Amino acid sequence: MSNIQMVDLKSQYLKIKTQIDREVLDTISSTKYINGPKVHEFSSNLSKYLGCKHVIPCANGTDALQIALMSCNLKPGDEVICPSFTYVATAEVVALLGLKPVMADVDENTFNMCVEHIEPLITSKTKAIVPVHLFGQSTNMEEILILAKKHDLFVIEDNAQAIGSNYKFSNGEIKKTGTIGHIGTTSFFPSKNLGCYGDGGAMFTNDDNLAEKMKMIANHGQNKRYYHKVTGCNSRLDSIQAAILNVKLKYLDQYNSNREKMAKTYDIGFGDVEHLSIPFRSPNSTHVFHQYTLKTSTDYRDKLIKYLTEKEIPAMIYYPVPLYRQEAFSSYVPENFSLDNIEKLCNSVFSLPIHSEKENSQQEKIIEAVRSFFNSI
């Protein structure tokens, strides 16, 4: 049995090696390294896949969030509500732009921010909401859209962890996550469900004006060469990464369904274990399992991770510290600020290996180890 890793990128690459290697070599010999045809091809393929009018590629998922916010004409001091149980990038870009990140709690089961967490935080300065579809499952977007419309707020979906996930509205309409709000953003970091072999990201929108603005901002604020309309940045997806993503996009649904199969096997393996909660499935979203995240008590969790590490089984805590407790955000919250659900989650969650290349013997070993730990307490 090979070493168990959180994500098995090597096996995934070997299965598509011939196509990837050919695409990469073709791109190198084309010499169209920046904004070449591969980038346009990928953006058009992803746009078809998502059913979204505009896909604007950029350098990474953090830039995607930053550019999305920059396109909304916000003023310094404007408030942006985001969950405090997420990867730092979500709130970091808000602060970086001189805006105020307003830290919201999340639901204990879905790990996502809901209207009941957002609504009490809305003030006259609130201009945008950034829901994060954490670990691969959609936030309740229908309710968020209604709330946003009522208060005239931008909705920017941070879809870095949920690409390919489907959200179902109460009227039966289905949309891909990231295409529901005004703008959606994603990351193509290698371990993401759709990952490249370096850094990459993209913004999605159905709004022509926002698309135009984001394209311009990502390109030094120019829409005509050497004529700079606004202050922008330099954020590009390079052609080699686009060529790789073009190949991998064809497999995204397969990758996501492999992750879901692995998740189901874990669910069966852990469903009857006392002191352990398997991931909750939202009725209105499919789950693409960027992470398979369970809950237990803090004491058990720390001992379990030690026990697994001794058996060479990796387990990670996403996320051990709420954003509001990070030094970087201390000026945005009062001293001793705390949110009940996030406090509980940071003390109880842990994630097990999940990826597109399930190897039965490895997964059996993980399940057996976790079960034997809980049987012994």
Ligand SMILES: Cc1ncc(COP(=O)(O)O)c(C=O)c1O
């Ligand atoms: C929820 C979320 N948002 C944003 C990002 C940032 O993406 P990148 O690392 O490509 O900048 C990540 C990446 O881990 C993420 O998980």
